[in-house]
Amino acid sequence: MNIVGHLIGGKAVADAERVQNIYNPATGEATKQVALASSDTVQAAVAAAQAAFPAWRDTPPIKRARIMFRFKQLLEEHAEKICALITDEHGKVLNDAMGELQRGIENVEYACCAPELLKGEHSKNVGPAIDSWSEFQPLGVAAGITPFNFPCMVPLWMWPMAVVCGNTFVLKPSERDPSSTLYIAQLAMEAGLPPGVLNVVNGDKVAVDTLLADPRVQAVSFVGSTPIAEYIYATGCANGKRVQALGGAKNHAIVMPDADLDNAVSALMGAAYGSCGERCMAIPVVVAVGDAMGDDVVARLTAELAKMKVGPGTDNSNDMGPLVTREHFNKVKGYVDLGVEEGATLVVDGRGIKVPGHESGYFLGGCLFDNVTPQMKIYRDEIFGPVLSVVRVKSLQEAMDLIDAHEYGNGTCIFTRDGEAARYFTDNIKVGMVGVNVPLPVPVAYHSFGGWKRSLFGDLSAYGPDAVRFYTRRKTITQRWPSAGVREGTVFSFPSNR
Numbered sequence: 001m002n003i004v005g006h007l008i009g010g011k012a013v014a015d016a017e018r019v020q021n022i023y024n025p026a027t028g029e030a031t032k033q034v035a036l037a038s039s040d041t042v043q044a045a046v047a048a049a050q051a052a053f054p055a056w057r058d059t060p061p062i063k064r065a066r067i068m069f070r071f072k073q074l075l076e077e078h079a080e081k082i083c084a085l086i087t088d089e090h091g092k093v094l095n096d097a098m099g100e101l102q103r104g105i106e107n108v109e110y111a112c113c114a115p116e117l118l119k120g121e122h123s124k125n126v127g128p129a130i131d132s133w134s135e136f137q138p139l140g141v142a143a144g145i146t147p148f149n150f151p152c153m154v155p156l157w158m159w160p161m162a163v164v165c166g167n168t169f170v171l172k173p174s175e176r177d178p179s180s181t182l183y184i185a186q187l188a189m190e191a192g193l194p195p196g197v198l199n200v201v202n203g204d205k206v207a208v209d210t211l212l213a214d215p216r217v218q219a220v221s222f223v224g225s226t227p228i229a230e231y232i233y234a235t236g237c238a239n240g241k242r243v244q245a246l247g248g249a250k251n252h253a254i255v256m257p258d259a260d261l262d263n264a265v266s267a268l269m270g271a272a273y274g275s276c277g278e279r280c281m282a283i284p285v286v287v288a289v290g291d292a293m294g295d296d297v298v299a300r301l302t303a304e305l306a307k308m309k310v311g312p313g314t315d316n317s318n319d320m321g322p323l324v325t326r327e328h329f330n331k332v333k334g335y336v337d338l339g340v341e342e343g344a345t346l347v348v349d350g351r352g353i354k355v356p357g358h359e360s361g362y363f364l365g366g367c368l369f370d371n372v373t374p375q376m377k378i379y380r381d382e383i384f385g386p387v388l389s390v391v392r393v394k395s396l397q398e399a400m401d402l403i404d405a406h407e408y409g410n411g412t413c414i415f416t417r418d419g420e421a422a423r424y425f426t427d428n429i430k431v432g433m434v435g436v437n438v439p440l441p442v443p444v445a446y447h448s449f450g451g452w453k454r455s456l457f458g459d460l461s462a463y464g465p466d467a468v469r470f471y472t473r474r475k476t477i478t479q480r481w482p483s484a485g486v487r488e489g490t491v492f493s494f495p496s497n498r
């Protein structure tokens with residue numbers, strides 16, 4: 001079986017002593033294996049990144065940006081191959097993979113602005129003949145650890161910005177679907193990224209823990225589930241590293257009594273069931289304000305679910321593909337069983353779905369629960385599957401109190417025609433990314449992405465302007481060239497600058 005290995009110092013490295021199967025989720029077949037790097041291999045990748053750093057740090061930002069321009073072009077030229085790799089291992093529908101790639105490319109486009117982003121700040125005459133300026137210098141070796149659900153986009157949130165800022169990088173992709181991530185790194189080499197500037201090590205906890213312990217790694221960007229994010233943040237910080245760790249989510253959509261229901265229902269269908277609900281910005285909870293709206297939303301969603309097409313992601317006429325692994329399928333199905341036990345009303349049951357010719361695939365149909373309460377585990381936990389829960393409340397304030405009380409604060413949205421309600425909501429809700437009649441308010445590449453509460457550990461969000469701050473450290477220089485007019489004698493008191 002083909003083994004997906006590592007990319008270190010610009011070269012393919014095998015280290016396949018330990019391996020794990022990669023499955024095609026639409027068929028349930030093991031199609032490849034991924035090498036799980038040893039500690040030594042990870043250290044070799046860090047050493048390659050460390051060795052590449054001095055020359056890369058001194059490479060003019062415009063030259064670093066030019067490589068990103070070429071890289072963007074290669075991503076577009078090879079889009080079909082990238083998306084086929086994503087669909088083979090993740091399962092999402094090809095059109096959706098194309099959307100993921102496009103969002104990734106937008107981050108590369110932003111990284112092309114490196115010379116503009118790194119200009120720094122300058123003040124002339126902060127004192128007599130004294131000038132002061134701040135530079136944003138690279139940190140050295142940075143590491144990225146990424147989840148399975150966006151194998152192309154999330155790595156592209158990280159390393160293009162890190163490297164245009166002058167850092168070198170070691171990336172540890174998800175072991176469940178690593179092929180598109182590795183292929184994209186090879187395209188970056190083809191675009192002219194010097195050997196060692198970007199290294200990819202595939203692996204599991206052994207690789208992650210080696211990166212967290214290595215003193216040469218200055219910064220760690222993580223995206224994944226909250227328990228692991230918290231572990232990465234605590235361990236990385238304890239080891240003196242700068243860490244941003246983005247975690248899980250449970251995003252609520254409020255539907256107000258005055259909402260445009262046609263727009264709301266079609267938006268909710270895509271947001272709840274697109275990519276099988278395996279998105280950190282998915283909407284797994286609808287909060288219906290007023291019983292009449294609750295009845296309408298449930299009836300309309302039920303009708304839409306009857307039309308939703310589930311099947312292999314290679315067929316673009318399908319709306320939803322399979323879940324990523326057998327293990328994840330069992331977990332999500334277990335939550336549907338639990339919801340029934342907990343007393344929620346299972347209005348649409350997707351558990352029995354059959355996809356002809358794909359009987360061993362990890363397919364689960366769309367599931368819809370009504371009368372879900374905040375005490376239920378299916379409400380509190382992140383399920384990360386095609387399971388939508390409807391909670392009924394009496395007022396906007398009650399809906400907002402629910403959202404604020406939840407441990408996660410990644411995304412949320414409101415469907416309404418009332419500008420005052422929308423403004424009150426966006427102003428006061430304790431969530432990092434907020435939509436008004438927009439179900440998935442994922443910030444564009446020139447803003448930054450980050451949740452609040454237990455959806456993000458750290459101070460800076462991912463990509464966009466925050467990435468420049470995360471991957472650089474400020475150095476402020478104050479300079480005077482003594483000259484006859486401004487030469488001072490000894491001064492013992494702090495200068496007042498009056």
Ligand code: NAD
Nearest residue numbers: 146147148173174204205208224225228246247248249280
């Ligand atoms: P995960 O936490 O299982 O894995 C993420 C990464 O951590 C992988 O590279 C994995 O190899 C590594 N890892 C797993 N267990 C580890 C351990 N014990 N020690 C060290 N490293 C470990 O997440 P996943 O299942 O791949 O992805 C889904 C999760 O990611 C969901 O919770 C989703 O909400 C979250 N996510 C969040 C965002 C965001 O921006 N906030 C974006 C995408 C996904």
